[in-house]
Amino acid sequence: xxxxxxxxxxxxxxxxxxxxxxxxxxxxxxxxxxxxxxxxxxxxxxxxxxxxxxxxxxxxxxxxxxxxxxxxxxxxxxxxxxxxxxxxxxxxxxxxxxxxxxxxxxxxxxxxxxxxxxxxxxxxxxxxxxxxxxxxxxxxxxxxxxxxxxxxxxxxxxxxxxxxxxxxxxxxxxxxxxxxxxxxxxxxxxxxxxxxxxxxxxxxxxxxxxxxxxxxxxxxxxxxxxxxxxxxxxxxxxxxxxxxxxxxxxxxxxxxxxxxxxxxxxxxxxxxxxxxxxxxxxxxxxxxxxxxxxxxxxxxxxxxxxxxxxxxxxxxxxxxxxxxxxxxxxxxxxxxxxxxxxxxxxxxxxxxxxxxxxxxxxxxxxxxxxxxxxxxxxxxxxxxxxxxxxxxxxxxxxxxxxxxxxxxxxxxxxxxxxxxxxxxxxxxxxxxxxxxxxxxxxxxxxxxxxxxxxxxxxxxxxxxxxxxxxxxxxxxxxxxxxxxxxxxxxxxxxxxxxxxxxxxxxxxxxxxxxxxxxxxxxxxxxxxxxxxxxxxxxxxxxxxxxxxxxxxxxxxxxxxxxxxxxxxxxxxxxxxxxx
Numbered sequence: 001x002x003x004x005x006x007x008x009x010x011x012x013x014x015x016x017x018x019x020x021x022x023x024x025x026x027x028x029x030x031x032x033x034x035x036x037x038x039x040x041x042x043x044x045x046x047x048x049x050x051x052x053x054x055x056x057x058x059x060x061x062x063x064x065x066x067x068x069x070x071x072x073x074x075x076x077x078x079x080x081x082x083x084x085x086x087x088x089x090x091x092x093x094x095x096x097x098x099x100x101x102x103x104x105x106x107x108x109x110x111x112x113x114x115x116x117x118x119x120x121x122x123x124x125x126x127x128x129x130x131x132x133x134x135x136x137x138x139x140x141x142x143x144x145x146x147x148x149x150x151x152x153x154x155x156x157x158x159x160x161x162x163x164x165x166x167x168x169x170x171x172x173x174x175x176x177x178x179x180x181x182x183x184x185x186x187x188x189x190x191x192x193x194x195x196x197x198x199x200x201x202x203x204x205x206x207x208x209x210x211x212x213x214x215x216x217x218x219x220x221x222x223x224x225x226x227x228x229x230x231x232x233x234x235x236x237x238x239x240x241x242x243x244x245x246x247x248x249x250x251x252x253x254x255x256x257x258x259x260x261x262x263x264x265x266x267x268x269x270x271x272x273x274x275x276x277x278x279x280x281x282x283x284x285x286x287x288x289x290x291x292x293x294x295x296x297x298x299x300x301x302x303x304x305x306x307x308x309x310x311x312x313x314x315x316x317x318x319x320x321x322x323x324x325x326x327x328x329x330x331x332x333x334x335x336x337x338x339x340x341x342x343x344x345x346x347x348x349x350x351x352x353x354x355x356x357x358x359x360x361x362x363x364x365x366x367x368x369x370x371x372x373x374x375x376x377x378x379x380x381x382x383x384x385x386x387x388x389x390x391x392x393x394x395x396x397x398x399x400x401x402x403x404x405x406x407x408x409x410x411x412x413x414x415x416x417x418x419x420x421x422x423x424x425x426x427x428x429x430x431x432x433x434x435x436x437x438x439x440x441x442x443x444x445x446x447x448x449x450x451x452x453x454x455x456x457x458x459x460x461x462x463x464x465x466x467x468x469x470x471x472x473x474x475x476x477x478x479x480x481x482x483x484x485x486x487x488x489x490x491x492x493x494x495x496x497x498x499x500x501x502x503x504x505x506x507x508x509x510x511x512x513x514x515x516x517x518x519x520x521x522x523x524x525x526x527x528x529x530x531x532x533x534x535x536x537x538x539x540x541x542x543x544x545x546x547x548x549x550x551x552x553x554x555x556x557x558x559x560x561x562x563x564x565x566x567x568x569x570x571x572x573x574x575x576x577x578x579x
Contacts (some may be wrong), residue, residue: 012233023244030192033213042425048212050213053507069397080376084397091187095537098195098462102290105292143182157184157185171285187337207571253362274312274326274354277352278354353561354411380392381394495534507556510530
């Protein structure tokens with residue numbers, strides 16, 4: 001279906017025409033992208049390649065949270081918690097368009113359970129023992145420590161503990177056996193894919209022609225000091241040389257190293273699945289809070305209101321990164337059981353599911369350590385191939401992407417003999433720059449940028465893109481009617497995204513440039529409307545449109561349990577994942 005497309009995309013041409021860089025990053029998830037931005041800001045000639053679409057691997061399967069990891073305290077990962085809380089607070093300031101405070105409540109059913117097993121696990125068993133449910137005393141200790149870590153630069157309230165009667169007044173649908181609830185604040189990340197695209201955009205802007213990134217380009221070999229790359233769109237191969245190679249492939253780090261001629265066994269990722277429910281009763285039961293708790297098997301799970309839907313996750317199962325990660329029937333049954341444990345009066349069945357997604361966490365090899373207790377911290381491993389240093393990133397999580405990238409960039413700068421020019425600690429990300437935070441500032445911003453347009457539409461774009469909404473406004477006509485099949489979106493807006501954000505396939509648009517797939521309600525006519533909107537920008541003819549619809553339908557069915565042919569023509573709300 002690619003015969004009539006340009007033989008070489010500009011992003012790929014920039015690599016092939018100048019096939020050398022100071023640094024080549026392999027992997028376009030959030031950690032690779034953030035490192036790309038860090039190095040571009042330091043003036044380094046940096047190139048990045050991603051074998052699929054940007055943010056389509058592990059980074060696309062997050063729980064949409066920005067958190068310090070209160071449960072990591074039990075594993076003794078104090079450094080990670082301190083760093084994660086600091087990064088959470090930074091993201092609330094630097095990316096306020098996508099990262100916002102999230103009230104989180106833990107229902108507790110015992111007082112002292114786990115109080116002895118937790119320190120034993122920390123000091124002796126290292127996660128090999130049978131999990132024990134955490135009681136009120138242990139949770140109180142953990143949240144008190146968590147508040148301590150949050151104190152410096154904290155923007156969020158301290159935790160509070162209340163008893164059964166008040167808990168049921170605040171959350172009346174909770175299981176009546178609840179003894180206490182503990183409530184604290186972390187942060188939500190309502191559109192992680194767009195946040196990552198903002199980070200990528202900032203890197204490109206900062207580096208200009210010295211910051212190049214291409215999706216659908218794989219690293220397939222290494223010979224005579226050069227990395228062999230394959231462009232999946234054009235089917236061509238070419239070599240690129242670099243003074244340093246950074247392997248940021250996440251769960252696929254060992255597979256990438258093998259392609260580069262290095263046999264490693266660093267990784268031991270686990271699969272995490274989620275389901276998205278269109279269930280107004282369950283949504284109302286959360287009272288706008290994330291409900292975060294422990295299942296009987298010791299795994300941490302969440303029920304999370306998000307853009308008019310309810311996100312439920314996650315599992316923690318050993319996985320093979322060479323196999324696709326999909327949400328299974330057993331995992332869905334597991335989620336239904338945990339919902340019933342917390343909200344026993346609410347019935348949930350498969351008809352409420354509008355989307356599922358799974359990913360493999362980029363965790364280190366953990367042998368016999370239980371998956372739930374594997375470290376979420378990161379480390380950097382160095383090897384040399386024909387005199388070229390290869391740095392492999394092991395681990396990492398969404399919340400700490402900036403700090404991790406700064407660490408990896410500093411190690412890279414040291415190898416290059418270059419000095420850091422600036423820090424990203426307080427640097428705004430994408431549409432978070434000059435984002436209006438108060439109601440008054442928001443009203444002013446909308447008024448200043450309406451200029452004859454409907455103010456509700458300007459506000460919608462501000463919510464969707466932050467202050468980068470001005471780019472969409474500048475690229476679309478003043479009177480821009482929304483698509484009948486896709487309320488809230490216009491053909492010109494979607495075409496703009498396709499033209500400037502490296503869209504190659506229709507699913508790139510539906511799953512990552514927008515939240516259309518996530519929020520559900522898709523059927524063939526809606527997918528076709530999206531395809532027809534972006535076809536002129538991508539040069540697709542009718543045959544290519546049909547092929548892209550077929551490809552997208554297959555991917556939605558096999559990876560996300562969405563069957564376009566069976567979905568009812570339900571109203572498609574325009575709120576989306578927070579927009």
